Amino acid sequence: MKNWPCKNNKKTIKSGRNSIKFLFGLSLIIILNIPHELFAQEKFTVVLDAGHGGKDPGRPAKNYSEKDIALKIVLLVGEYLKKNKDIDVIYTRSKDVFIELDERGKIANDANANLFVSIHCNAFHTQAYGTETYVLGLHANKQNFEVAKHENSVIFLEDNYEEKYEGFDPNSPESVIGLTLMQEEYLDESLLLASNIQNNFTNKLNRKNRGVKQAGFVVLHQTYMPSVLIETGFITNYEEGKFLNSKNGQEKISRSIADAVEKYKKHLDENLVVDVKPKPVVVEPEPKDKIFKGVVLKVQIASSSKKLDLKPYNFKGLKGIERLKIGSHYKYYFGKTSNYTEIKRMKEEARKAGFKSAFVVAYKNGANISVSKLLNSSE
Numbered sequence: 001m002k003n004w005p006c007k008n009n010k011k012t013i014k015s016g017r018n019s020i021k022f023l024f025g026l027s028l029i030i031i032l033n034i035p036h037e038l039f040a041q042e043k044f045t046v047v048l049d050a051g052h053g054g055k056d057p058g059r060p061a062k063n064y065s066e067k068d069i070a071l072k073i074v075l076l077v078g079e080y081l082k083k084n085k086d087i088d089v090i091y092t093r094s095k096d097v098f099i100e101l102d103e104r105g106k107i108a109n110d111a112n113a114n115l116f117v118s119i120h121c122n123a124f125h126t127q128a129y130g131t132e133t134y135v136l137g138l139h140a141n142k143q144n145f146e147v148a149k150h151e152n153s154v155i156f157l158e159d160n161y162e163e164k165y166e167g168f169d170p171n172s173p174e175s176v177i178g179l180t181l182m183q184e185e186y187l188d189e190s191l192l193l194a195s196n197i198q199n200n201f202t203n204k205l206n207r208k209n210r211g212v213k214q215a216g217f218v219v220l221h222q223t224y225m226p227s228v229l230i231e232t233g234f235i236t237n238y239e240e241g242k243f244l245n246s247k248n249g250q251e252k253i254s255r256s257i258a259d260a261v262e263k264y265k266k267h268l269d270e271n272l273v274v275d276v277k278p279k280p281v282v283v284e285p286e287p288k289d290k291i292f293k294g295v296v297l298k299v300q301i302a303s304s305s306k307k308l309d310l311k312p313y314n315f316k317g318l319k320g321i322e323r324l325k326i327g328s329h330y331k332y333y334f335g336k337t338s339n340y341t342e343i344k345r346m347k348e349e350a351r352k353a354g355f356k357s358a359f360v361v362a363y364k365n366g367a368n369i370s371v372s373k374l375l376n377s378s379e
């Protein structure tokens with residue numbers, strides 16, 4: 001009997017230790033999980049879109065299939081990009097299946113991707129050859145329109161296309177004008193990637209450069225991120241068709257595209273003056289309002305050389321955007337408050353909307369002050 005209390009005690013201590021172990025384990029899981037998610041969000045996501053598929057074979061050519069070549073190239077580009085641990089790759093299709101144009105954009109938008117790259121092959125009734133990369137814009141000439149017309153005509157294979165694309169008619173050059181507005185915000189970035197791609201094709205592969213071009217591609221219109229459409233060459237050209245259909249050709253084209261994407265990412269990394277360093281994760285207690293009197297807190301969401309209209313559609317739906325000209329650039333801010341808890345919530349809102357690098361800035365008497373110093377000063 002004497003031993004009982006003792007035994008009981010031991011048991012209590014043991015179970016106490018177990019719950020400490022359990023809590024420790026649990027917090028380890030939490031700590032390990034949270035950074036993973038944070039880092040995952042910081043990863044640069046590229047959506048690779050193999051044109052056509054399934055019942056839509058793409059451009060007609062005697063010996064080669066656009067949908068097959070596009071898919072093989074896309075899968076290789078993905079393989080090369082995945083070797084970079086900072087890049088995530090998502091395919092709109094990895095098999096021979098039919099996917100509607102608006103679904104392709106939706107995949108990219110849902111993934112909150114950083115880039116959308118659509119890959120195709122060109123065709124013509126002459127022996128024309130060479131590569132060209134498109135960004136969304138007005139057709140500068142009939143030739144560009146013809147390319148877009150062919151790539152857009154797939155919507156006729158889709159159900160309800162009149163409704164889905166709001167009366168858009170691929171056969172009418174005028175019908176495309178309304179399409180260009182949405183991508184305007186990303187034009188500079190899209191052009192940068194497009195010229196990286198064309199430069200690689202020309203300088204590394206010696207392909208004929210037909211240039212960076214603009215035209216009204218429906219698939220590019222559907223995305224909320226920098227987007228390009230690559231015509232990797234003409235499958236109707238005897239030599240080029242053979243090259244595009246060969247493993248060697250596909251590898252070379254794919255390497256050039258992957259390299260151009262990495263160059264683009266590097267350029268952004270070097271030119272973004274935002275704080276993207278992962279911060280230590282602290283499991284915080286329920287947030288209490290932290291108010292700094294006399295301090296104005298805002299979320300900086302973007303910086304651009306372009307003066308954008310302050311309409312929500314230009315800012316992924318965010319309302320109440322403020323624009324300030326600083327030097328040669330315009331900076332765009334979301335929110336204005338002295339409440340740090342509130343501005344942190346708004347920062348999350350902006351990040352969720354797609355401004356992944358949004359960060360908080362603070363002003364006192366009109367001068368920019370350090371947020372971390374401000375926070376330290378309150379403790």
Ligand SMILES: [Zn+2]
Pocket residue numbers: 051052058059066119120121151
């Ligand atoms: Zn195509």
